[in-house]
Amino acid sequence: KDLRRKDRKKHKKRSKQIKLVRTYSIYVIAILLVGYGLFSIVSGPQIGPVGSTHEHLDVLVYIDGEPLDLNQSRYAMKSGYGHIHGGEGDIMHLHAINIPLSWFMESIDLSITPDSIDVHGMEYSTDENNVFLMFVNGDKITKVDYVLADEDRILIYYGSGSDTDIDRALSLVSNRAEGVNGMPNKGD
Structure with missing residues (x-):
């Protein structure tokens, strides 16, 4: 019984760690996407596609x-x-x-x-x-x-x-x- 309890405790702890890593990963990705969007806006206009003007x-x-x-x-x-x-x-x-x-x-x-x-x-x-x-x-x-x-x-x-x-x-x-x-x- 003690061994099972320790395994469950260990498993719960690992599950919490995985959830925490996932949550932080999502935050980091969101921050990077927002940063990239802001950089694109600040860095000026991008050349348009061929045919966008004459x-x-x-x-x-x-x-x-x-x-x-x-x-x-x-x-x-x-x-x-x-x-x-x-x-x-x-x-x-x-x-x-x-x-x-x-x-x-x-x-x-x-x-x-x-x-x-x-x-x-x-x-x-x-x-x-x-x-x-x-x-x-x-x-x-x-x-x-x-x-x-x-x-x-x-x-x-x-x-x-x-x-x-x-x-x-x-x-x-x-x-x-x-x-x-x-x-x-x-x-x-």
Whole structure:
């Protein structure tokens, strides 16, 4: 009898421990799920699915006084989310919402940071002679995670810091996206 009582006592104790572990596990999982949800909200918008939008933007990458030729095939049709069509190097085509500028640039193999651009292994960054700047619709931005919007005019600039040179580059950013949006097929 004593042995059975001890076994039952031991079994009850073990049962209580298992229930306690289960309860704590459920709490931990719930806390992790809530934390993940909050992190997702705080970390900003996620790129939407392909087909969630159809937008066009003007873009110019300007390095040392010259526009970078984005008409080259190396930049064309890199992603279904956003891309440049061959022969239309001044127009970004977006097919997903919430695409950050840095993501788009990376997708065409041009990495940017707040103070530099990497063009095929050659890094151009702000130094004593030159500046790296980014503009959206003529306004200077510093965040590479700027979320692109329809008909934005983007300038990625590296060169002299003179106002004259910067204004010249800004004037070279095309304004074709608006016209493409007015086409019957929106310039697929």
